[in-house]
Amino acid sequence: MSDVAIELKGISKSFGSVQANKNVDLKIYKGTIHGVVGENGAGKSTLMSILYGFYEADSGEIYVDGKETAIHNSTDAIRAGIGMVHQHFMLVENFTVLENIILGAESGMMLSHSIAKAKSEVKKLEQNYGLYIDLNARIDTIPVGQQQRVETIKALYRGAKVLILDEPTGVLTPQEAEQLFDILRALKKQGTTIVIITHKLREIMNLTDNVSVMRNGEIVANLKTSQTSKEELAELMVGRSIRMEIDKSPAKPGEILLEVKKLGLTDAHGVRRLDNLNFNVRAGEIVGVAGVSGNGQGELLEVLAGMRTCTEGEVKISSVAITPSLATNPKKIREAGIAHVPEDRLKRGLIPQFSASESSILGYHNSPAYNGMILTKTGAIRRHCVDIMERFDVRPQNPDIKSANFSGGNQQKLILAREMDRSPKVLLVGQPTRGVDIGAIEFIHKQIVAMRDEGSAVLLVSGELDELLSLSNRIIVMFDGKIVGEVDAKDADEKSLGLMMTNSHEGASV
Amino acid sequence: MSRTSKSLPVWADILLIPLINLAMALGVSALIIYLIGENPIEALKLMIEGAFGSSEGIGYTLYYATNFIFTGLAVAVAFHAMLFNIGGEGQAYIGGLGVAVALLALDHYLPFWLLFPIAIMSAMLFGAAWAAIPAYLQAYRGSHIVITTIMFNFIAANLMVYLLVNVFIMPGSMTPQSRTFLESAWMPTMQAMFATFGIKISESPLNFSFIISLITSLLVWIYIWHTRWGYEMRSVGFSEPAASYAGINTKKVIMITMLISGALAGLAGVNEIMGVQHKLMLDFVAGYGFTGIAVALMGRNHPVGIIMASILFGALFQGGAELSFDMPAISKEMVFVIQGLIILFSGALAYMSKPWVERLFSIFYRKIEAKEA
Numbered sequence A: 001m002s003d004v005a006i007e008l009k010g011i012s013k014s015f016g017s018v019q020a021n022k023n024v025d026l027k028i029y030k031g032t033i034h035g036v037v038g039e040n041g042a043g044k045s046t047l048m049s050i051l052y053g054f055y056e057a058d059s060g061e062i063y064v065d066g067k068e069t070a071i072h073n074s075t076d077a078i079r080a081g082i083g084m085v086h087q088h089f090m091l092v093e094n095f096t097v098l099e100n101i102i103l104g105a106e107s108g109m110m111l112s113h114s115i116a117k118a119k120s121e122v123k124k125l126e127q128n129y130g131l132y133i134d135l136n137a138r139i140d141t142i143p144v145g146q147q148q149r150v151e152t153i154k155a156l157y158r159g160a161k162v163l164i165l166d167e168p169t170g171v172l173t174p175q176e177a178e179q180l181f182d183i184l185r186a187l188k189k190q191g192t193t194i195v196i197i198t199h200k201l202r203e204i205m206n207l208t209d210n211v212s213v214m215r216n217g218e219i220v221a222n223l224k225t226s227q228t229s230k231e232e233l234a235e236l237m238v239g240r241s242i243r244m245e246i247d248k249s250p251a252k253p254g255e256i257l258l259e260v261k262k263l264g265l266t267d268a269h270g271v272r273r274l275d276n277l278n279f280n281v282r283a284g285e286i287v288g289v290a291g292v293s294g295n296g297q298g299e300l301l302e303v304l305a306g307m308r309t310c311t312e313g314e315v316k317i318s319s320v321a322i323t324p325s326l327a328t329n330p331k332k333i334r335e336a337g338i339a340h341v342p343e344d345r346l347k348r349g350l351i352p353q354f355s356a357s358e359s360s361i362l363g364y365h366n367s368p369a370y371n372g373m374i375l376t377k378t379g380a381i382r383r384h385c386v387d388i389m390e391r392f393d394v395r396p397q398n399p400d401i402k403s404a405n406f407s408g409g410n411q412q413k414l415i416l417a418r419e420m421d422r423s424p425k426v427l428l429v430g431q432p433t434r435g436v437d438i439g440a441i442e443f444i445h446k447q448i449v450a451m452r453d454e455g456s457a458v459l460l461v462s463g464e465l466d467e468l469l470s471l472s473n474r475i476i477v478m479f480d481g482k483i484v485g486e487v488d489a490k491d492a493d494e495k496s497l498g499l500m501m502t503n504s505h506e507g508a509s510v
Numbered sequence B: 001m002s003r004t005s006k007s008l009p010v011w012a013d014i015l016l017i018p019l020i021n022l023a024m025a026l027g028v029s030a031l032i033i034y035l036i037g038e039n040p041i042e043a044l045k046l047m048i049e050g051a052f053g054s055s056e057g058i059g060y061t062l063y064y065a066t067n068f069i070f071t072g073l074a075v076a077v078a079f080h081a082m083l084f085n086i087g088g089e090g091q092a093y094i095g096g097l098g099v100a101v102a103l104l105a106l107d108h109y110l111p112f113w114l115l116f117p118i119a120i121m122s123a124m125l126f127g128a129a130w131a132a133i134p135a136y137l138q139a140y141r142g143s144h145i146v147i148t149t150i151m152f153n154f155i156a157a158n159l160m161v162y163l164l165v166n167v168f169i170m171p172g173s174m175t176p177q178s179r180t181f182l183e184s185a186w187m188p189t190m191q192a193m194f195a196t197f198g199i200k201i202s203e204s205p206l207n208f209s210f211i212i213s214l215i216t217s218l219l220v221w222i223y224i225w226h227t228r229w230g231y232e233m234r235s236v237g238f239s240e241p242a243a244s245y246a247g248i249n250t251k252k253v254i255m256i257t258m259l260i261s262g263a264l265a266g267l268a269g270v271n272e273i274m275g276v277q278h279k280l281m282l283d284f285v286a287g288y289g290f291t292g293i294a295v296a297l298m299g300r301n302h303p304v305g306i307i308m309a310s311i312l313f314g315a316l317f318q319g320g321a322e323l324s325f326d327m328p329a330i331s332k333e334m335v336f337v338i339q340g341l342i343i344l345f346s347g348a349l350a351y352m353s354k355p356w357v358e359r360l361f362s363i364f365y366r367k368i369e370a371k372e373a
Helices: A044-051 A074-079 A097-102 A111-129 A144-157 A174-189 A201-207 A230-238 A297-304 A330-335 A345-349 A378-391 A408-420 A438-453 A465-471 A494-501 B010-035 B040-052 B055-080 B088-106 B112-141 B145-168 B190-196 B209-226 B228-238 B240-245 B250-277 B288-298 B303-326 B332-348 B354-372
Strands: A004-015 A018-029 A033-038 A059-064 A082-085 A162-166 A193-198 A210-215 A218-224 A256-266 A272-282 A286-290 A312-317 A320-322 A338-341 A426-430 A457-461 A474-479 A482-488
Touching: A004 A044, A004 A193, A018 A044, A018 A193, A018 A210, A018 A218, A033 A044, A033 A174, A033 A201, A033 A230, A044 A162, A044 A193, A074 A082, A082 A144, A097 A111, A097 A144, A111 A144, A111 A174, A144 A162, A144 A174, A174 A193, A174 A201, A174 A494, A193 A201, A201 A230, A210 A230, A218 A230, A230 A438, A256 A297, A256 A457, A272 A297, A272 A312, A272 A457, A272 A482, A286 A438, A286 A465, A286 A494, A297 A312, A297 A338, A297 A426, A297 A457, A330 A338, A338 A408, A345 A408, A345 B240, A378 A408, A408 A438, A426 A438, A438 A457, A438 A465, A457 A465, A465 A494, A474 A494, A482 A494, B010 B040, B010 B303, B010 B332, B010 B354, B040 B055, B040 B303, B055 B088, B055 B190, B055 B209, B055 B228, B055 B250, B055 B288, B055 B303, B088 B112, B088 B145, B088 B250, B088 B288, B112 B145, B112 B250, B209 B228, B209 B250, B209 B303, B228 B240, B228 B250, B240 B250, B250 B288, B288 B303, B288 B332, B303 B332
Parallel strands: A033 A193, A033 A210, A082 A162, A162 A193, A286 A457, A286 A474, A338 A426, A426 A457
Antiparallel strands: A004 A018, A004 A059, A210 A218, A256 A272, A256 A312, A312 A320, A474 A482
């Protein structure tokens, strides 16, 4: 027996000519919570994937419990007592919780045996760690927080002594995250070792015992959490000092450019996605939309961007009116000076297979600036792309590289650049910094504030409460398709927003 | 910046992998030929000589290639919008009907230089029309294009039997075929065209349609990569959500793409009916539409690749015919087996060798890095 649960020695892994992990050494002590932080692309996920057997390292050794262990696939990892809770859950949506838990760990010919065994095991987990769950609920009917709990139970059910969590709080409300942390602390108390990958430094500070910082595929520091600070970690991650706060002058709201009245949307299945929304956004201000993802924010953006037709109410956005009978489309919306940075950049914001210059005109590709009678003006498009890449610091500054091959932050900067380039009257922004590294976040925030100062009306949907609080003038909170609160950003804090987001606050002002 | 993990150099992707696939197909073919007691090397020699050894052989090879270029382009254009047009066979068949209708109606009244564009337009129009219903059903009703285009192949085949037996057949004739067009309505043969420059080549079905197919390839290349319509088409193909975000009318794009695809397949009818047969007859498409799928796959949906793959398949058809003539043990059916193997390896199994090649390349890269370090 040793007090080291996992030890990695000299792990290297490259993909083609890119080295994702360089000679990484890492010790994770038994019964501790160990944080791994780093920017996107720093190699955290690759390292954990090697530990879990998704990838095989090019060189280096893995020691589990002091013994060298070969991990070729996830079966090996599970056998070695390593469990993983993925960022994107690996659950069968139309199976029940119980069916998901036993999936892949069934024994014998008939299911009934496995089911009985699973039931009693899960009962034990519930009692020991407070991991309560309805075993007969179907996965697609339970909230994400619960789904994540199923993933955790799955790993423990398979006998995990080391639990790896990859960005576990990305989809959770602050309250749900707090519950998760309580469970993790309980697990730790019972001797489980926990590795948590995150980019949220606050979580590292209040949860972990030790923290390792990764940058460019290497571990640049191993620290005791009690002996470090958020600022130090941020600096280590980026490799230079960065500012966590943004300065901005007070907003000077002007005329109303976006007005939403009694807006409603019932989808094809009869579900109310948007319910009686009323708000407005003025020129020169940023209005934030808070809410746990899936409470109608996405649908709101889609209606405002002309991608979906509402079923009730009306919207006046710039010079365009949207009503159920007066369907519009993204083309018309764009022509009216409304720009839209979509929530999902890889699915909608750009086309991964297109070159950067092709993606840099998406939505504006019919503009006479880029087209002759028949042929597209390839030269003009490239020049436009180089120009916005320069102004928005998109790296590498090469318009011929495939969009997919830029990092998340640079993809996002390219989209923002495209949408901001025409000084839009109204800017709709969804999740501008999701999966974006810290350095780029700072830049993106500055640009959004700059648009505001130029007189755009900005509607900002974000899952990051910090971001909403520091950028917005006002914040509206959505829950179940309704607006359950509207607060001045000055008077709000994470806790009050978090309570509103789960609709558990008292006396919401609507 | 993170580069994609397993990217291959472009040349390996578009040249090396198809060549490896071809080599594997030939390897298996050689084994089969050996097993039936013939010499594989000798057989390969005969095939290559049959396809390229004489001006007549080359003529036949390029004549077949012409058909494959048209049907291959048809598949490729649709594929760029992520539509799998299996209906090239029927569209080419109906395209041929378009040519025949135009020429039978007008050959007594108009000179060649008027018949020429009319026949081409008519072929494209008929081909596009045959693709229009599957396109509409896909775009507006959600019926899968693969199913509907396959069905339309059967409908086309039976429609043509009906039309030839009941409408186009010459009175008193026993064979279901139309009258022969006036000679003024024939596409000039390559032999005649070369002769005007004083060059003598032997007779073959190769005709001016081959030049049309090359021009069409260029136009298709321009359309896909250098027009805003091609941009919209590729957007829809790569990512429908992104296309609709960009304000692209995806239904319209699906319609237009399929109409173009059908029109391109229809052009194969020009080569066959106006260039070679000079009359409407049964089954003149002879599987060219289906071969077009393999051609597009092998040519990676790029016009240059399609021209190259078409010539390869043309050589297979021509060389295969010669082979079964010279080596009686290798029957016509055996040649089909070889063609089938090549289609299998370069089409359905097109990506089988990719992981191996990628692994080789990553080892190669690592060695270079080790040297540099």
